[in-house]
Amino acid sequence: MEQQIDRRDFLRLAGYGGVVFASGLVTGGCASPSGGARAGDAAAEFHFVQLSDLHWGFEGPPNPDARGTLPKAIAAVNGLAQAPDFVVFTGDLTHTTDDPKERRVRMAQVRDQIGKLNVKTVHLMPGEHDAALDRGEAFQEVFGKTHYTFDHKGVHFIVLDNVSDPGAVIGDEQLGWLASDLSDRPRNAPIVVLTHRPLFDLYPQWDWATRDASRAIALLEPFEHVTVFYGHIHQEHHQMTGRIAHHAAKSLIFPLPPPGSQPKRTPIAWDAAAPYRGLGWRDIEADAARAYYELQERPVQGA
Numbered sequence: 001m002e003q004q005i006d007r008r009d010f011l012r013l014a015g016y017g018g019v020v021f022a023s024g025l026v027t028g029g030c031a032s033p034s035g036g037a038r039a040g041d042a043a044a045e046f047h048f049v050q051l052s053d054l055h056w057g058f059e060g061p062p063n064p065d066a067r068g069t070l071p072k073a074i075a076a077v078n079g080l081a082q083a084p085d086f087v088v089f090t091g092d093l094t095h096t097t098d099d100p101k102e103r104r105v106r107m108a109q110v111r112d113q114i115g116k117l118n119v120k121t122v123h124l125m126p127g128e129h130d131a132a133l134d135r136g137e138a139f140q141e142v143f144g145k146t147h148y149t150f151d152h153k154g155v156h157f158i159v160l161d162n163v164s165d166p167g168a169v170i171g172d173e174q175l176g177w178l179a180s181d182l183s184d185r186p187r188n189a190p191i192v193v194l195t196h197r198p199l200f201d202l203y204p205q206w207d208w209a210t211r212d213a214s215r216a217i218a219l220l221e222p223f224e225h226v227t228v229f230y231g232h233i234h235q236e237h238h239q240m241t242g243r244i245a246h247h248a249a250k251s252l253i254f255p256l257p258p259p260g261s262q263p264k265r266t267p268i269a270w271d272a273a274a275p276y277r278g279l280g281w282r283d284i285e286a287d288a289a290r291a292y293y294e295l296q297e298r299p300v301q302g303a
């Protein structure tokens with residue numbers, strides 16, 4: 001017996017400040033997403049952290065602590081009562097620079113910072129600031145692949161690169177790779193997509209879109225449990241396209257205004273009375289057996 005619950009009915013605020021999301025169908029006790037995991041199965045429960053848009057190398061207003069914000073976030077992650085199974089960085093690790101040498105210096109510095117995380121595994125992907133000027137060459141030299149998959153406790157994670165092509169596309173080759181990765185997967189497999197730009201037209205006028213996202217979504221749409229975590233827009237944002245849930249994370253450098261809320265996409269000013277306001281990172285409790293993702297938004301706090 002499978003109980004189908006509209007996802008919108010399922011979105012609720014948890015009592016302790018987290019937000020619970022279930023993507024696609026929520027299964028009852030007699031059926032569960034594939035991967036051998038069943039509801040209540042501790043082996044299928046884990047948590048991971050998402051950090052995004054560090055823009056290492058950015059200087060000047062609005063963030064007077066541009067070199068201190070990332071270390072503060074890393075210290076906060078290291079201070080979690082239970083270490084995450086892994087940490088993901090959803091792009092824009094560095095701020096763009098025309099100088100290829102400086103780009104590599106910034107990436108090496110970020111790599112050193114990331115090395116201070118007390119976690120076994122870190123998954124990285126570029127943003128357009130890292131990769132658009134050299135089609136991901138420096139990123140691949142320093143960090144490795146820009147698109148890949150990994151599996152964790154029954155969840156299939158897909159890292160998509162929608163930034164190395166300066167035309168803001170995923171591109172034919174990667175879409176072919178995605179199609180073959182998905183081709184013989186069961187329709188009820190829990191899938192998480194990690195990427196930088198949104199996979200829907202959030203606000204294309206501000207480059208808040210991926211031009212061929214609809215082709216990726218068409219490949220993902222047949223699956224019952226797909227959730228996308230992304231960055232790029234420097235603010236928390238949640239949206240459904242069909243039964244796919246999309247969640248944008250905050251930035252670690254400066255917040256940006258809500259989509260289309262003002263004529264220009266200019267950073268929100270620093271507020272000395274509330275330093276680090278609008279910056280943050282995310283802790284995600286995952287229950288693969290039920291395709292639940294409980295999102296805890298964590299602030300960056302001063303020293």
Ligand SMILES: [Fe+2]
Nearest residue numbers: 092127128232
């Ligand atoms: Fe970006």
